[in-house]
Amino acid sequence: xxxxxxxxxxxxxxxxxxxxxxxxxxxxxxxxxxxxxxxxxxxxxxxxxxxxxxxxxxxxxxxxxxxxxxxxxxxxxxxxxxxxxxxxxxxxxxxxxxxxxxxxxxxxxxxxxxxxxxxxxxxxxxxxxxxxxxxxxxxxxxxxxxxxxxxxxxxxxxxxxxx
Numbered sequence: 411x412x413x414x415x416x417x418x419x420x421x422x423x424x425x426x427x428x429x430x431x432x433x434x435x436x437x438x439x440x441x442x443x444x445x446x447x448x449x450x451x452x453x454x455x456x457x458x459x460x461x462x463x464x465x466x467x468x469x470x471x472x473x474x475x476x477x478x479x480x481x482x483x484x485x486x487x488x489x490x491x492x493x494x495x496x497x498x499x500x501x502x503x504x505x506x507x508x509x510x511x512x513x514x515x516x517x518x519x520x521x522x523x524x525x526x527x528x529x530x531x532x533x534x535x536x537x538x539x540x541x542x543x544x545x546x547x548x549x550x551x552x553x554x555x556x557x558x559x560x561x562x563x564x565x566x567x568x569x570x571x572x573x
Contacts, residue, residue, distance in 0.1 A: 417493045418515060421461055423523050426485040429467065436479045437536055445481065445540055446471045451517070451550060455506035460495040462506055464488050466520045468528065468542060482537060484528055488520040510551050517547045 447470055454463045467485035471478050492512075508516070525542040532538045 415494075416512065417491075418512065419491050420488060420519055421491045422489040423527075424487050424489075425527065426465065426467075426487055429483065429485045431484075432482050432531075432535060432537070433480055436481055439474070439479075440472060440481060440536065441474060443472055443474070445537075446473075447540070447543060449521075449542075449545060449550075451520075451554070453506070453508065453513075453516075453554070456489070457495065459489075459491075460493065461489050461491045462508065462516070464490070464516050464520045466517075466524050468524065470537060470540065482532075484524070484531070486520070486524050486527060488516070488523055490516055490519075510555065513551045513554060514547050517545075517550050521545050521547070 447468060449466065449468050451464060451466045454465070456463055465485060465487045467483065469480060470482040471480055473479070521542070528542050529538075532540070
């Protein structure tokens with residue numbers, strides 16, 4: 411299959427409000443030490459709608475007294491209409507197998523949306539100076555396909571630490 415044969419468009423972006431939150435109590439106790447930022451993602455096939463959704467989320471954590479404290483968790487879901495949908499290969503569990511270039515486009519759009527929404531949400535908090543860092547999309551694609559980091563010499567974003 412050629413990726414150029416697919417039409418992709420963002421159909422909808424939504425916050426997953428039941429999973430999102432700033433822990434204001436922990437934020438009040440935050441001592442200014444380093445913040446670790448992690449990211450996670452998951453693709454979902456939606457054959458009835460001829461779309462694929464991508465959930466991307468981030469966690470902001472810090473260590474105090476040798477315990478990890480969650481300051482923030484934030485998730486969004488981005489729906490991508492894909493035509494022709496039947497050109498996508500089905501995996502062993504009925505999952506859609508997306509070509510790496512298509513996943514790269516989807517990750518780029520979803521992470522950009524997450525960064526913008528998160529910046530708006532954090533505008534009037536202590537975390538406003540800790541935007542979502544730049545993300546190595548090749549790392550995310552590689553982890554999704556192979557379950558391992560991308561084989562390059564860059565320092566990939568899996569865990570990022572503000573000092």
